[in-house]
Amino acid sequence: MFTAKSIGYWIALDAPVATERIARLGYDYVVLDGQHGFIDQQGLLAGLMAIELAGCAGLVRVEANNPTPIGRALDAGARGVIIPLIDSASDAAAAVAAARFPPLGTRSYGPMRDPAGTRPKPADVNENVTVVAMIETPRALASVEEICAVPGLDGVYIGPSDLSLALGGAYPGDPAIADVFEQALERIRKAAAASGVAAGIHTPTGEVAARRLAEGFVFATISGDLSHLEQAAAAHLDRARR
Amino acid sequence: MFTAKSIGYWIALDAPVATERIARLGYDYVVLDGQHGFIDQQGLLAGLMAIELAGCAGLVRVEANNPTPIGRALDAGARGVIIPLIDSASDAAAAVAAARFPPLGTRSYGPMRDPAGTRPKPADVNENVTVVAMIETPRALASVEEICAVPGLDGVYIGPSDLSLALGGAYPGDPAIADVFEQALERIRKAAAASGVAAGIHTPTGEVAARRLAEGFVFATISGDLSHLEQAAAAHLDRARR
Amino acid sequence: MFTAKSIGYWIALDAPVATERIARLGYDYVVLDGQHGFIDQQGLLAGLMAIELAGCAGLVRVEANNPTPIGRALDAGARGVIIPLIDSASDAAAAVAAARFPPLGTRSYGPMRDPAGTRPKPADVNENVTVVAMIETPRALASVEEICAVPGLDGVYIGPSDLSLALGGAYPGDPAIADVFEQALERIRKAAAASGVAAGIHTPTGEVAARRLAEGFVFATISGDLSHLEQAAAAHLDRARR
Amino acid sequence: MFTAKSIGYWIALDAPVATERIARLGYDYVVLDGQHGFIDQQGLLAGLMAIELAGCAGLVRVEANNPTPIGRALDAGARGVIIPLIDSASDAAAAVAAARFPPLGTRSYGPMRDPAGTRPKPADVNENVTVVAMIETPRALASVEEICAVPGLDGVYIGPSDLSLALGGAYPGDPAIADVFEQALERIRKAAAASGVAAGIHTPTGEVAARRLAEGFVFATISGDLSHLEQAAAAHLDRARR
Amino acid sequence: MFTAKSIGYWIALDAPVATERIARLGYDYVVLDGQHGFIDQQGLLAGLMAIELAGCAGLVRVEANNPTPIGRALDAGARGVIIPLIDSASDAAAAVAAARFPPLGTRSYGPMRDPAGTRPKPADVNENVTVVAMIETPRALASVEEICAVPGLDGVYIGPSDLSLALGGAYPGDPAIADVFEQALERIRKAAAASGVAAGIHTPTGEVAARRLAEGFVFATISGDLSHLEQAAAAHLDRARR
Amino acid sequence: MFTAKSIGYWIALDAPVATERIARLGYDYVVLDGQHGFIDQQGLLAGLMAIELAGCAGLVRVEANNPTPIGRALDAGARGVIIPLIDSASDAAAAVAAARFPPLGTRSYGPMRDPAGTRPKPADVNENVTVVAMIETPRALASVEEICAVPGLDGVYIGPSDLSLALGGAYPGDPAIADVFEQALERIRKAAAASGVAAGIHTPTGEVAARRLAEGFVFATISGDLSHLEQAAAAHLDRARR
């Protein structure tokens, strides 16, 4: 799904009207956060409809590496899933299996909104589902080459906050671990390239996204609605007070 | 409720976590839009709780000049109501009556979240409820002095988009009517001052709010979450593509 | 619907599981408060199902004397409607019309959950819908005899809080107006009896309900979930601290 | 919006996934019922998104001839509104005004999902909003020619159940009034043709829709999800028991 | 719970009014799909109330073989649970344990809507809870005799779509595996009969249900609301176009 | 978080207005029941806001010992989590890890409403999160000393109903096991004291809470809204009938 230099946006709020507007701006994909976001099952469905309506690709970062939320996101029409807290190749393989119908995987068949309802062969559906493993724990970093080699995995995605803490940072972005952090990114990017899977990263701004894409990341997500809205409201208040 | 140069923020999205963050930034008040916003009854309650939690004053722009939504907003804990599309002094008087318990008005007594539950006299509650009439139609503009003189009214609030169309603009902000528009604003501000009610205005940015407050408006609301979020996401995408 | 000494319970919370338990206790009817309660359209449906499941009669106190909420409550399966803030016989006649299909009234036909779906004649449905007018304003009190004489009206219902304020009380239950209040009750009860409609009253406790029924009221509602829960939690805390 | 022989489907259930599937079948339009249906504000938004996603035109039958629900449906992206219980030309004119921005009408400007957000002139939006008046009361029938002549009205729509009762039928479809009913339909169709507005009718099945379109109606809606689902489940049970 | 030739209906939509109507048609049971259906926690509660109101038995197909959704369904009043993707006798035993209070199982005690609230002994509740294991994976088929022998299991239920894919079908109903599929059904039915548990099967129509019951299945569910509604709307459109 | 003789209240209903009123009564903490209660994700957020608004500490009894609901409760602003059905020290250690950021645990970083958004070091957040393990199974009782010794655990909490059944009681409160039950309580209390963690217990009334606190329990929760409301409604009905 990710072509070179894909740019996405990250949604944590259950506000489909806002999600639709953002998806219409030209982003390559929009991700609904089912882990830390405040979006319930009905919200995921409405959000995916809003994104699709905008002609954009909707992904879901599921709450956990578990077949239930993975299946629900895909049944609701997600083009792909981002799986948090992957620790090992076997974790990644389980995620892949949960997202693909037999014989590739073990996804349960219950076509609701996805193309399986209209296509003759579930196997064809499998080709159009993207599975991305988050690399954000010490164990994941230690086995990133094995994770990238898992058959059927489409991408790896760096969660910088969790990865920072995992690397010993006192807080996300802690400069004390900046070198280690950048080395980790390079290792992940190289592992992905070696296995032919896309490497992506979560970023706070368009500027950082541009820099990461220039470094060789295939996709970068800008995050996201909750913090950008807070920042905008703060900036307007500041200007109003002058 | 409005002291000199009060600055508010305008919420159209049912996203209480975002509303709370914005209310914590230092705004004097936050308005939940029950007319054009996508916020249902449960969302108004959650939004008012979020605003109050931030130590901020929550208002509701009700869907219409009707006792039902006015009473519901106040029962849910709103500190005041902004009434759209007021056309006349009698409209304004009806709004005032709907927001005040007897003998000042005809608000029905059903204390749920408002202070009436703990105070001995509903009349005391009346003192703490703010009623604001929107001036955004030709008829309202023509009788703004009478509207401002309605006993119990606390403020008037200019809706620039509807007022622009009302004044013959082809679209909000149409420069063809800029002079007429500014004269209308001045007339409204003077009428308010003459009657001792607060004049406020809806603005798109902190800069415009600052300018309007400098011109003499007592309160200005910056609007709002939906468009600011869209603008922020557009700006980040633009920077990511460079 | 009201036989002699009917006892009801008043629900302001959208908590169908609690509503069902209460309806199973043996109350003759349970009222869902659509005016001051925090119950949306989906909550009214769930609450009415819960009450019906308990073999109890579900009523809705609608938000206003307006055909839309009256029709919605009946479409959702309410056995009757209680209309707030009736001011005159014409108000009461409008309420009756909104709750009855032609030729008795003007209720729009859209059988969803009510018996109209299975009976041949809408006129039969009309017989099973109860319409109750609240008497809680000065104007209503002044014309209560005319209100009670409105054809098709089944009952009148006293809202003591609003009536207290209407009678000049500084707060509900103000002893300064106790005599006037009791005289008003007697007038309403007699007017109802003279026209053969049921007189009912809203009460805070079982004791007061018993007293009002002994005085001759045909039905009395005990109100309600929000305050009783608060009182119970307060009493338990008090005992826990001893 | 209605070209010759437009066929629509009627939705009363808040089930956007089903609504989307139906809208994908090839219907010219799909109507969400905000009057008798069980669809709240959030459901209208999701339903309209689902219909639009299917490349179909979404309309809303609003709860009443009132600017608030008319404005909300349009803000949420409806391509048009169907107004129940229109009684007179002035009712129809009020509906038209509520659905059009100045100078054509008095719709309040608050672009959320409609094209007003991206087009320079609200007047352009007005051209793309369809307003349909329901003819289903005795008064409407008596003044149908005047109603059809209201400037800006796009269509009239027959509600056969209410119209049957209005004409003295004991129940919808009562054969005792069949002749009078058909004459009413002809009168309405002719009045519409004379004024150049589209005449449409609510029907229970595809067969009836075909017949009505053959008679000259411009659009016919098949109603609808709740009864068709019940009928299908009944038929399957019947066959299962054999 | 299943007597000979029980016929059920399958619900995937959160539309309690439709669910109630279907449950009133005479089905022996109705299943709410918590795995592939779009029904959240509140929807399960409303759906179970609607089914119970119709005097019908409500079951829930839970999202996974996990004590949390099993307990929730039963707390909400389900008469039984259908567990997807059972792979082994130990899986089935875990499901049984999660649905029964000690000493039979490990269900956590929190009576909300189930009869435990009014009966003296949780053990009595256990007798009235039905637990059904889905047989739809290769591993389940291979150990179906052991699964059927698990103490406390009440039934097995064939999921034909997943089972088809599991057996190598390219899509549900693939004729290439028809013989193998029918042999699997026979094996499952015999295993159930040998252990005295009820064998059931998911079917698309009343006709297929009748055939399966004639073959010896004890219960058959007709599925379901989403596809039947789509089929009905398609058929009506087809007839309207003629 | 628990000081000596802390008294809490237990909420099973998604009714934030009631929750807020109860939290304002002076309870030291209020627990939202995410296991047996009928409170969804949106309800937990609203409930936690309501409790915080009252200046009270909000806890969540999560649905299971699983990082997803633990993380969600904390992201939504819970001051602590109560984990049901802990069976062993390793279970307790997993719960502690899920609730604390690295290096103390493995909680995923996604600050939404908790203080992590504004503090420089996630480690500081860890200090303010309370983790309580429920002791309510035979295995938990058998290893309660090891559980209490788990680093980072703040308290243990007795679930008397499940514990009664676990100890062989035929129903909660079965006098046949009263002695064994009291001995279990003493063992748990001593184990907690020995490890310096707080021992708490679930109680049905203020009287029982007072007794348990007198016996040495550090905190006692009175449970709860659903049963107290039912009891109050029953008592009022009883008095009304006299």
Ligand SMILES: [Mg+2]
């Ligand atoms: Mg992360």
Ligand SMILES: [Mg+2]
């Ligand atoms: Mg306006």
Ligand SMILES: [Mg+2]
């Ligand atoms: Mg009242």
Ligand SMILES: [Mg+2]
């Ligand atoms: Mg009609």
Ligand SMILES: [Mg+2]
């Ligand atoms: Mg299956």
Ligand SMILES: [Mg+2]
């Ligand atoms: Mg327990």
